[in-house]
Amino acid sequence: MMAPGEIPRLSGTPNSQRGAKDEVDATLRWLARLPAPEGLEDRVIGRVAAAPRGGRLICWPRRHDRHAWMRNAAAAAIVFVVLGGGWGVYSRVERSEAANGTAAPAPAQPARGFASAGAVRRPETIPGPMVAAPGKAAASPRTAARAHHRAEAARHGKKTAGKPAAGPVQ
Amino acid sequence: MSSTSQAIYAGWMEIPNSAAESRLHNQAEEDTLALLVMEYASTLYRVAFSVLRNAADAEDAVQEAFLRVLRHRETLAEVRDRRVWLIRIVWNIVLDRKRRAKTRPETDDVADLARVLPSNALSAEETAAAAQHHARVLTCVEQLPAKERQVLLLSAFEELTSVEIAAVLGITESSVRSRLFRARNLMAGLLNHARSSR
16 A cells, blocks of 8 residues: 555556556545544534524424324324314205205396297208109100200201201291 | 323323423434534545645535535435435535636645645655646646546545445446546546656
8 A cells, every 4th residue: 555645656668558547546545545634523513513503483293203193193183173073064054955956047038029929930941952853863765865866966957856947937 | 180180191191391302302413413523524524625625625615514414414314325425415515616616726736735745754855746746647637527537536535436436426337437447548648648748
């Protein structure tokens, strides 16, 4: 072990990593082993004793108190009395029978004029899309063929057989 | 009042003398604190001095640490390892002071270091040389990054294991080891560089 003031002796070449690490260790160990000044403990104790001990507004009971069970019992008794008294008052209050019925708001009456006599206005609904009856909607094949034939004739400028031409009369 | 009711009164309803009790409690707390001071003040001083490098500041830090203990004396019973707990307190105080002061410790002041060196068995030249050497190493320590420097300083305390250093710094043990490894390598480089530039 090195003396506190001893300079570390380097092993190997002076530039070696190991030697440098040894130097660092030696210096830091010297620093860490420096003795504390004499009378340090007395001075610290004196200052701690002179320090003001702040009083507290609320002092919680200490954990290792001999009389903690008494405090707990007293607290439990207080809680019991308060809750019991509250329950006693609550259980003795009689509830009125009228309170059992369901209260409904009175219907609003018009100030003047005639009453509606209970009539309820139903708004008219918008007519929706009408679905055609299946018999009418689906045209028979014969009718469809006739309509197609008429359309073809009109396109080629032919007269239809059943109708007179709309041209000038000769 | 019957004897039974008197016994019940004495056993159940007796009001303890709170003033005397609190006095006793304070006395017990002071005794505990005094024991802590006697046991750990020296260690705390050395930890504080390793960072502050000033005897008065280190002593002040130790006193502040014990004042904090006094303030939180209710939690003292819950502390598992009081030594590590106290070192952590003083470590935080010291780092806070150093941060506030924003001044480098006077590592370059060789005269200060020579004053701390024991004068017995050392000639004046030897003392001066030792102080110069320590000052040079400590200057290099100050150039390290903060995390590495902190681990390196704490590792010099033989009474602290790597687990305890981790507890003081609030990091994992593996972080302590890796930081220490980095710090030593950096220090070797810094010292070699300083030596070659001379």
